[in-house]
Amino acid sequence: MHVTSPGYPLAANAAYTPSLHNLQHALEFENTIGISKIVLVQPSIYGNDNSCLLDALKNIGPSNGRGVVGIDPDTIEMGTLQEWHQLGVRGVRLNLKSTNVQFTEEVLRGQLRRYADIIRPLGWVLELFIGMEAIPILERTAEHLGVRLVVAHCGAPILPTVNKRTYPFDPYELDGFQALVTLLQRGNTWIKFSAAYRFDPDPEMRGIEVLAQELLKKAGNRVVFASDWPHTRFDGLDVRPFVERCMQWTDAAGLTEEVFSLNAQELWH
Template identity: 30%
Template sequence: MMTSEACPNSSGTAPPRDPVPDDACDAHIHVFDARFAEAPGEKLTSTPAQATAADYRAIQRRLGTRRAVVVQPRAYGTDNSATLDAIAQLGAARTRGIAVLTPEAGGAELRRLDAGGIRGLRLTLHAAAGAPTRFDMLMPLAERIAPLGWHLQLHFQAAQIAAHAAVLRQVPCQLVFDHLARLPVGGAHADAAFALVRELLERERAWVKLSGAYLNTHSGPPAYADTVETARALVRIAPERLVWGSDWPHATEEGHKPDDARLLDLLSEWAPDTATRTAILVHNPARLYGFA
């Protein structure tokens, strides 16, 4: 049941305009918990001091979502302890996670993470300087995780997607592109990146997260009107390979935080059909992340 309440790291108090279906999933959140040490040098200026699993429960009450995917933030490097702890706190049956590792991680560590609810690895290279992973790790990581049925989640800029097209076509596991694949409004690399994302969607080799509208806009909130064309195009191409995420606690957004309910309302603009939205919120994440 949705509620009206103030939530940490989120503006507004009202719930979304429309109730979400049962078992709706927020497929992209981060947790920052002061009980866990951050990796040296990884602190970002906008990283929240606290955005805990307990804080996120207020977002779930407000949105009406039940399932969640906790994505390892850059701040913790390759120590996935905070992410595993958040999965356990939010409930292992309805929460999954995305970890960050380098190819040196052993089989025992992969099995431990799998048992803890991890279902993929993230490469956050949109700003590559100081990141715990590198582009040359992409294929070795894909080969390590393919036998587990995990996927690689990529936070790449459009230019990076286009530049690494040959490798992305060959990876032996599924790919998940973060934040509308960071497809820009115009720009020199938009067409090439979109063409590759479309190819991989149609080949059933990739998924896209309908998230992070504020990372892909010139028009800005609350409507993020210039994201509509890209999002609707993705919905037309492969509605069965899309998931939605809030990106709470919006670590890139300094000062005024987005309104998570209004971000969920965007999905009605991007996917006006009720059955399609139900697939994006329930059925698609159930398949991708292995919810019962």
């Protein structure tokens, strides 16, 4: 989830101006869905200025909070990362999706290596918001990075349009899905069940459901739930139907405790 406040400076390329969604609001929301320990992720609007996130972590304490920050791997100092580690930071985020970054395989490989090299001594996680069509690059690169990876937002799939779907469709027909499953089964990559509404306009989420059920079947020990609060650019969204649907999927697979708690504890320890 994220915390935001108009009191913190925006990055020059910020795509929107946040309203007030601070730590108190975040905890109140998480309580409505029965969650007490949270992982705060740096939103793209702040770039690499993690002040808002770090201030929230200082308030909540490392026993109840973890953080995923934004950095420039070429300029960040190890001493700074070590200070953040004491606050509960356990990962860095690379957002290539919502920022519409264009890249070649060679460029992405180099970028991933630079991030991995700086966080490897700390045992941190590299979180990627990347389109599913680019995940084959990760599959070819991940084993050489020496860090744990987490793929955000259900892998950001490009689903068939609602009026052209027939159910059940084969998720392996989606560009990058097989590579995602392979990565998860290797054991060093996790995926977040989050933000289905960003990729599936079907109110029943039947497209994401097809993917979710297969991922739980093939790699249920590498799936974590994420609320994506405050659902930036989807103001007023009621996320409870998605939470309920996730619980239906995990209950059917016998993996609810794993997806909502145990897997996250392993990932963000």
